[in-house]
Amino acid sequence: MAEQARTAPAARPLSPHLQIYRWPVTMATSIAHRMTGLALVAGTLVLAWWLLALAAGPQYYDAFSATARHPVGQLILFGFVWSLSFHLLNGIRHLAWDVGIGFDVHIANRTGIAAIALSLLLAIAVFAYAYAVQGLQL
């Protein structure tokens, strides 16, 4: 018994980890900022592919176009557009904080919700334009 008590790990209190916390808006936007930033690394490859395909000639552009028009391609593109929109709007919050503006909790919460909502609206607007004007179809 005494032997066992010595080898078993003591049940000391542990510091709570991510899944314990209620997700405040500011935590969600902070995590989303890093995730969208990393997603945009992949986004630069999409942009490079688009530009190279444009430069290389029609048959290369057709290959890019076909991939981009595919439902999965459109989903990836939407993710790219939203990631950029969110990282842009949330980045403005970060720059404001750097000069000491908008730090109050209720203001930071409100601008956080605004960044999420406006970035979604912006991404939807870009695709609405693509469907309505450029004739993109699902």
Add this chain to the structure above:
Amino acid sequence: MTVQTPLARVQGLGAAHSGTGHFWRQRITALALIPLAIWFVCSALTLIGADRDTAAAFLAQPVNAIAMALFVIAALYHMTLGVQVVIEDYVHDEGPKIALAVLNNFFAWIVGAACLFALVRIAA
């Protein structure tokens, strides 16, 4: 009275060995990217679903070609700074950390060279 050595005080770089250079460049590129990313979303991204001629004609315009070049350069610079922080946060072994940091820089240079080459080709 200070605990810093004279050399450390002259260099002024602190515990990170790089002073505030990284922080500052991250903010400057972020500032530059506000108008450039707004242009990119509201102008270049309206070409989603457009045919090749429309897209090529758009990028053949000097203003658009220059804006796209600036966006690519500023975005890739900002990206390497950001990814470096992510690497430093999660990768603690010196070897993989340096390897990833080098890869991070090579990635940006290769993607940047490809984008700028393509832009010159399209606009020429």
